[in-house]
């Protein structure tokens with residue numbers, strides 16, 4: 001075989017090739033980084049509630065995914081013919097190449113981000129919302145870190161495609177690796193030897209960056225993270241200190257009051273003209289058959305569901321108004337009011353990419369509730385209350401369901417809300433772990449907190465509540481003390497039928 005290996009090996013030390021390699025790295029990294037950022041914005045635009053923005057984003061993606069990169073490159077590079085004022089920067093091949101690559105790659109990467117965003121559970125957004133985080137905060141602290149982890153393998157793949165696509169930029173005379181190779185073999189006709197060197201440089205770049213991306217992927221993979229144990233933290237696994245009474249004064253107005261609330265999904269009315277009043281320090285349990293509207297009612301109290309009619313008053317102030325109420329436009333955008341209401345979800349909705357301690361401190365740090373040390377000390381005290389201090393450095397996936405729910409309770413308590421909402425807090429738990437969560441909630445109930453609990457645990461509801469509400473078909477069929485409920489049960493009506501189920 002007539003193959004000049006010596007010549008090929010010499011090309012591995014060629015200054016021209018190394019300069020071209022550096023150029024390819026710069027161009028591909030710049031294109032990828034800009035496209036990752038713009039692609040994310042485009043993916044958000046693609047999900048925008050505003051139709052025009054959504055359509056414009058879709059049109060962009062459709063157009064630039066349809067256009068071959070080579071056509072785009074030549075078009076951008078020659079744009080100064082139509083617009084001479086652009087020649088100052090578009091006549092530079094690196095700039096034209098970068099613009100064409102970004103225009104094209106943003107469309108592909110937006111779809112990768114969109115897939116990752118769709119993979120984030122709605123509960124993550126809701127958990128951020130009830131902790132009073134604004135839209136940007138939810139994206140920055142909760143959604144982007146998780147979406148990035150989901151998208152990273154595909155984004156890494158896209159980087160590799162970009163490295164290879166840079167070879168097309170040779171068409172506009174950018175001295176990248178392929179063009180350097182072409183210049184060499186047109187002088188000496190050693191095509192195979194030169195192309196082997198060209199291949200070497202591309203493979204080198206891809207291998208180095210593939211390894212780096214895999215390392216980053218591993219670093220971001222919280223599901224593989226082992227728990228480090230802190231020696232400075234006192235270990236406690238059970239709640240050792242009783243949950244202290246809140247120092248809330250008892251003003252005359254109710255803690256929370258829904259006035260004539262109405263909610264429907266499409267044509268299906270969940271409830272209409274519904275009133276609910278919860279006094280300061282009162283514990284109210286809402287029971288009722290599946291589909292009676294309990295969850296929708298409790299979620300309407302903090303804006304997770306938008307009411308059509310009615311007004312929610314929080315500590316005497318109008319807080320939320322139905323979309324069809326004239327008052328809705330004049331209400332302050334619920335910022336600090338939101339922090340007055342804590343919520344514990346059926347499916348916990350802990351942030352999986354953050355440790356137990358970080359789950360608790362996220363909202364207080366976001367809302368600047370003190371120095372980092374103060375916030376952490378308070379978070380540890382709350383974790384101690386729920387018997388989870390020993391697990392502060394674990395990630396949620398390393399905990400049992402009951403432990404996760406106890407952390408979720410601690411997270412809600414960390415913002416010191418005046419009202420706590422529980423949406424079926426034990427429904428997702430194994431029968432063995434239900435008790436540990438109910439004990440914590442019962443302790444909270446005894447401490448004088450205002451609480452609204454949607455539950456299927458009848459005995460628990462009767463034992464801890466000041467008042468029990470029985471909902472059926474969107475209406476309050478019973479509203480009274482546990483004693484009154486027990487008496488009613490003697491009568492053998494629909495309520496007693498349900499409670500005995």
Ligand SMILES: Nc1ncnc2c1ncn2[C@@H]1O[C@H](COP(=O)(O)OP(=O)(O)OP(=O)(O)O)[C@@H](O)[C@H]1O
Pocket residue numbers: 265270288289290291292293294295296297
């Ligand atoms: N996002 C939604 N879109 C459409 N319909 C919904 C939605 N959420 C709830 N519904 C409907 O509203 C009604 C009340 O549901 P809701 O979840 O509030 O009942 P529930 O009493 O809490 O039931 P369960 O005890 O099973 O959780 C049901 O008919 C349900 O199908």
